[in-house]
Amino acid sequence: MRTVYVNGEFVPENEAKISIFDRGLLFSDAVYEVTAMLDGKLVDNDGHLARLERSLSELDMKSPVTNEQLITLQHQLAEKNNLVEGFIYLQVSRGAEDRDFNYGEDLQPSLIMFTQARSIIDTPKAKTGIKVKTVEDIRWQRRDIKTTMLLAQSLAKKQAIRQGFDDAWMVEDGVVTEGSSNNAYIITHNDEIYTRPASNKILNGITRRAVNKLAEQNNLKVIEETFSVEQAKQAKEAFATSASYFVMPVVEIDKHRINNGKPGELTTQLRNLYISMAKS
Ligand code: PDD
Numbered sequence: 381m382r383t384v385y386v387n388g389e390f391v392p393e394n395e396a397k398i399s400i401f402d403r404g405l406l407f408s409d410a411v412y413e414v415t416a417m418l419d420g421k422l423v424d425n426d427g428h429l430a431r432l433e434r435s436l437s438e439l440d441m442k443s444p445v446t447n448e449q450l451i452t453l454q455h456q457l458a459e460k461n462n463l464v465e466g467f468i469y470l471q472v473s474r475g476a477e478d479r480d481f482n483y484g485e486d487l488q489p490s491l492i493m494f495t496q497a498r499s500i501i502d503t504p505k506a507k508t509g510i511k512v513k514t515v516e517d518i519r520w521q522r523r524d525i526k527t528t529m530l531l532a533q534s535l536a537k538k539q540a541i542r543q544g545f546d547d548a549w550m551v552e553d554g555v556v557t558e559g560s561s562n563n564a565y566i567i568t569h570n571d572e573i574y575t576r577p578a579s580n581k582i583l584n585g586i587t588r589r590a591v592n593k594l595a596e597q598n599n600l601k602v603i604e605e606t607f608s609v610e611q612a613k614q615a616k617e618a619f620a621t622s623a624s625y626f627v628m629p630v631v632e633i634d635k636h637r638i639n640n641g642k643p644g645e646l647t648t649q650l651r652n653l654y655i656s657m658a659k660s
């Protein structure tokens with residue numbers, strides 16, 4: 381049984397309570413972050429907390445705690461759950477009040493946190509790579525804000541998995557936006573790495589930013605431009621990044637094999653570079 385955090389208290393998961401009037405529940409009026417933990421160390425947590433601040437500010441929301449307090453809580457929670465490898469999920473909602481589209485301006489925001497123990501490094505998919513299905517991106521226009529409004533992504537992933545794929549890549553106007561819960565990349569036959577530029581059309585991943593930097597430091601060319609599904613199918617390699625994937629090889633797009641269905645060389649190099657950084 382896990383210990384979770386709810387508004388100032390650490391409690392067993394089956395005793396955790398939140399109001400049924402919480403706006404996170406009624407309106408998805410909440411933002412969140414997922415930080416990976418590796419060997420007991422939080423990975424790129426500064427980036428996640430900086431993005432949390434941005435998400436809150438874009439939605440005119442407040443955090444109930446400071447970033448310093450949040451870091452202390454993350455470590456306390458990890459310790460209470462003996463988390464060595466996995467994730468810490470945290471969510472801030474605008475607060476609870478009687479249901480009203482015109483939200484109150486002085487609500488007390490709520491904060492919940494829990495851990496998920498998972499193998500990130502030795503996960504089998506990292507060795508085989510994943511198969512993705514492209515689906516229409518039906519989300520709203522502020523995908524740069526990390527809100528809990530995730531139904532479109534959840535439906536996309538479920539549809540992909542039901543049809544024998546591992547994940548979905550979302551497509552708008554013929555170009556890939558991003559994965560269901562990750563950023564999408566391709567590598568061309570002249571070793572140029574393409575990923576969509578940060579804008580309101582995608583979530584600017586913390587892993588994405590680190591991977592782009594690591595690539596450049598290792599003399600790999602990153603081009604932040606959109607790419608089409610056709611370009612993706614013609615690519616030499618493909619991969620996806622997120623706090624839970626790190627760098628995940630993509631070996632099939634809509635049943636079209638990439639790199640003969642094997643994780644690519646540069647993708648593997650980038651995965652190893654990211655793991656070394658995460659462990660350092
Ligand atoms: N998802 N794009 C979307 C739509 C995402 O939901 C995520 C992360 C990313 C990658 O961001 P980062 O590198 O900061 O994890 C991109 C998390 C992992 C989730 O919802 O579980």
